[in-house]
Amino acid sequence: xxxxxKKISNNNKKMIHVLLLPYPTQGHLNPMLQFAKxxxxxxxxxxxxxxxxxxxxxxxxxxxxxxxNHHHHLSIDFETIxxxxxTTGRSVSGIxxxxxxxxxxxxxxxxxxxxxxxxxxxxxxxxxxxxxxPWGLDVAKGFGLVGAVLFTQSCAVNAVYYHVHNGAxxxxxxxxxxxxxxxxxxxxxxxxxxxxxxxxxxxxLYPGYHYLVLNQFSNVDKADFVLFNSFFELEKEIxxxxxxxxxxxxxxxxxxSMCLDKRLENDKDYGINLWQPDNDICIKxxxxxxxxxxxxxxxxxxxxxxSEQMVELAWGLKNSKHYFLWVVRESEKTKLPLEDTLKLDExxxxxxxxxxxxxxxxxxxxxxxxxxxxxxxxxxxxxxLGVPLVAMPQWTDQTTNAKYVEEAWGVGIRARPGEDGIVxxxxxxxxxxxxxxxxxGTEIKKNVNKWRDLxxxxxGHGGSSDKNIDEFVAKLAPL
Ligand code: UDP
Numbered sequence: 452x453x454x455x456x457k458k459i460s461n462n463n464k465k466m467i468h469v470l471l472l473p474y475p476t477q478g479h480l481n482p483m484l485q486f487a488k489x490x491x492x493x494x495x496x497x498x499x500x501x502x503x504x505x506x507x508x509x510x511x512x513x514x515x516x517x518x519x520n521h522h523h524h525l526s527i528d529f530e531t532i533x534x535x536x537x538t539t540g541r542s543v544s545g546i547x548x549x550x551x552x553x554x555x556x557x558x559x560x561x562x563x564x565x566x567x568x569x570x571x572x573x574x575x576x577x578x579x580x581x582x583x584x585p586w587g588l589d590v591a592k593g594f595g596l597v598g599a600v601l602f603t604q605s606c607a608v609n610a611v612y613y614h615v616h617n618g619a620x621x622x623x624x625x626x627x628x629x630x631x632x633x634x635x636x637x638x639x640x641x642x643x644x645x646x647x648x649x650x651x652x653x654x655x656l657y658p659g660y661h662y663l664v665l666n667q668f669s670n671v672d673k674a675d676f677v678l679f680n681s682f683f684e685l686e687k688e689i690x691x692x693x694x695x696x697x698x699x700x701x702x703x704x705x706x707x708s709m710c711l712d713k714r715l716e717n718d719k720d721y722g723i724n725l726w727q728p729d730n731d732i733c734i735k736x737x738x739x740x741x742x743x744x745x746x747x748x749x750x751x752x753x754x755x756x757x758s759e760q761m762v763e764l765a766w767g768l769k770n771s772k773h774y775f776l777w778v779v780r781e782s783e784k785t786k787l788p789l790e791d792t793l794k795l796d797e798x799x800x801x802x803x804x805x806x807x808x809x810x811x812x813x814x815x816x817x818x819x820x821x822x823x824x825x826x827x828x829x830x831x832x833x834x835x836l837g838v839p840l841v842a843m844p845q846w847t848d849q850t851t852n853a854k855y856v857e858e859a860w861g862v863g864i865r866a867r868p869g870e871d872g873i874v875x876x877x878x879x880x881x882x883x884x885x886x887x888x889x890x891x892g893t894e895i896k897k898n899v900n901k902w903r904d905l906x907x908x909x910x911g912h913g914g915s916s917d918k919n920i921d922e923f924v925a926k927l928a929p930l
Contacts, residue, residue, distance in 0.1 A: 466496040467576050467927045470568070472561065474581040474603075475505040475534065477752040478828050481721045482603045482680040483581065485705035487527050489910075492715050493924045496573070498528040500564055504540035506531045509723050530568070532560040546659035554586045561590045577927050579678070582609075582667040588674055597927060599676035602667070604827050606681050606689040606701070607855055608649045608848040609667070610640055613693075615652050616668045639692035647854040650846045660847070671697060676923060680705045680827070682909035682916050685834075685860070685902070700919035704831040704906050710810055711835050712911040719810070725752065726780070726806035733776060733807045740774055740817040746841075746883055747812050749778040750824040754845040758786040760873050764843075765791050767879020768801060773819065773887050775801045776812065813838050820886040822866070822879075825852040834862060837903040839895045841866050841882045843874055861898040864891065 469490055473483035480501070487497040501509070506529065535552035536542060542549035565575050577597035580587025591598035602609050614620050614637050634642045654661040671677060680703040683690055693699045708715035737745060746768065750756060756764070761779075765787060768775045779787060792803070809829070813821065813836045822841040823829045830852050833840055840863030842853035856863040866882045868874045886892040909916040 465574075466494065467924070468496040468498065468568070468573055469577045469579055469927070470498050470500055470530075470565065470575045471601075472500050472532075472578060472580040472584055472587045474583040475502045475540065477725050478826055479581055479583065479603050480505070480723055480725075481828055482703070482705040483579070483601060484527070484721055484723060485707065486579065486601060486678070486680075486702060488708070488715055488718055489702070489705075489920055490924065491527060493920065495924060495927070496526075496528075498530055498568070498573075498575075500530045500532050500561065502534045502540070503531045503537040504534070505725070508540070508725050528573075530564055532557055532564055546657075547662065550659070550663060553584070557584065558586050558590050561587065562593065565590070565594055565596075577675075582671075583663055585666060585670050588670050592673070597675045598673075599678055599923070600667075600671060600674045601678045601680065601702075603680045604649075604848045605852060605855070606679050606686040606693060607640055608827075608851050609679075610689050610693065611637065611643070611649055611652060611851065612664045613668055616665045620648070620652060639688045641854065641859055643851065643854060647850050649848045649851045674698075676700055676926075678702050678919075678923070680831070682906060682914075683919075684905045684909060684915065700923060701909075702916050702920050702923070704835050704910065704916075706828075706832050706835045706906075707810060708910070710814060710832070711907045712914075714912070720808060721810075724806070728806045728808045729804040730808050730811070733802070733804055733812060734815070736776065736802045737812065737815045737817045742816055743819040743887075744774055745815075745817045746771070746773050746775040746820055746822055746887070747818055747838075748775055748822040749807070749809065749829065750843075750845065751826040751829060752780075754824045754826075754849075755783065756786065756845070757873070758788075761786045762788065762791055763873055763876045764879055765801075767874075767876035768822075768883065769794070770876060770880045771883040771887070772800075773883055774817075775822075776807065777801060777803050778807050778809075779803050779805070781805050810836070820883070820892075822883065825849040825856060827852055830856060831906075834860070834899060834902045835906045837896070837900045839863055839886050839892060839899050841879075841886060843879075860902060862895060862902060863899075864895070 471483050471487050473480045487499055490497045533556050535556035568575055578587055578591035579599045579601050582600050582602040588598040620635060632644045634644055636642045651657055651660040651664045677697040677699045679701045681701045682703050683701050690699060690701055707720055708718040813832055820839045821833050825842050825844045840856055842856045842863050842865045844850045844853040853865050857865045864882050866874045866878050908914045
């Protein structure tokens with residue numbers, strides 16, 4: 452299916468202007484920002500519209516972004532819209548109320564922004580909106596603009612949600628019967644056990660998030676482009692299957708260019724942090740360690756571990772006898788009892804930080820493997836930098852990502868929980884040892900390097916994602 456965007460009002464002399472609308476969390480901001488950088492590198496003018504709350508947080512956390520009209524050496528403009536929670540960033544009444552308020556206030560303030568940009572001589576030609584914000588398309592179409600949706604989770608995960616949306620995965624399939632694991636088989640996907648489905652597939656514990664992920668498909672048929680932060684080679688069967696439904700284009704991995712094709716000068720990091728990273732501490736500590744000797748541990752920006760899990764993880768890491776660098780966000784700190792923390796540090800085996808420069812850490816020569824929650828950005832970053840994974844998924848898309856990490860892509864092993872849902876210390880220890888010392892580790896390293904090379908090719912000149920971005924850009928040019 453070929454996208455036929457409406458003829459857009461622009462004249463030949465003016466640069467095409469794309470307004471990008473990310474969902475306001477770190478894992479969604481990063482891909483949108485990186486896509487903006489790629490567009491700029493291809494002669495497009497890009498403006499990133501973050502919420503007022505995120506805009507304020509970014510400025511506090513990262514002094515290099517103090518000029519709202521400039522990002523690093525790439526001229527990306529920053530503008531704001533409102534989600535209705537300008538000072539708190541979140542509704543205390545839960546995700547459902549937050550999303551509805553964001554839809555109402557966001558639609559209005561996005562429309563005001565588009566009008567304001569037009570009046571100030573910077574008319575917008577196209578809106579790229581996060582799939583979590585489908586109303587972005589309604590606003591774009593209200594102005595007769597091209598509307599492109601960007602999915603920041605994997606094609607596999609979204610294929611599952613699409614099937615659920617269509618009623619093809621029944622909610623009552625959620626029960627494994629008498630200990631026998633049920634398997635869900637869906638077109639183009641590997642067979643998935645219930646625990647391997649993305650966790651919002653059923654309203655279960657998270658009705659608000661269930662609504663959010665299904666609502667991504669409410670108007671997707673009307674989008675001019677359906678973009679994915681993935682690359683064709685990584686999810687070939689699923690992309691081909693989805694391409695029968697929509698004008699799908701994979702444009703990832705949206706990882707800074709210096710980690711991949713190195714074509715965008717100075718594009719070393721995302722450059723936007725919602726927390727201040729402990730850069731110097733991490734890099735100094737890593738510099739003192741020998742080649743491939745460190746396990747990096749992080750559960751991303753949102754996941755919360757139970758206290759018991761934190762303790763098991765801490766002992767598993769300690770018992771592995773390998774060095775580890777562990778990101779424990781401030782809000783998670785109290786879950787690691789002090790006595791355990793102290794014992795950990797007897798031999799300076801572990802370094803705990805609040806937030807780290809993850810790309811620099813993953814690319815560091817001392818790194819051996821990454822024990823991760825399998826957020827899709829973290830997964831793609833590890834893959835792009837050739838780092839083997841110990842997968843310890845918690846919720847949302849991580850469960851499915853972990854399945855693909857281990858079985859489809861062969862870039863890691865899963866640290867499996869027991870019946871009580873806790874991954875025990877012996878499991879952590881064994882997984883780390885297997886990757887750092889065992890034959891399995893060598894085989895996985897080979898696989899991950901293969902994917903690293905394919906990821907580089909995809910975003911490199913003439914690669915699958917590069918061509919897709921070129922095509923997107925070409926379709927925005929005046930007819
Ligand atoms: N990240 C980081 N420093 C940290 C931990 C994470 O910069 O200490 C970044 C990481 O590089 C990734 C993002 O935060 O780009 C997390 O996104 P992901 O999709 O992996 O997980 P989420 O936070 O959405 O669960």
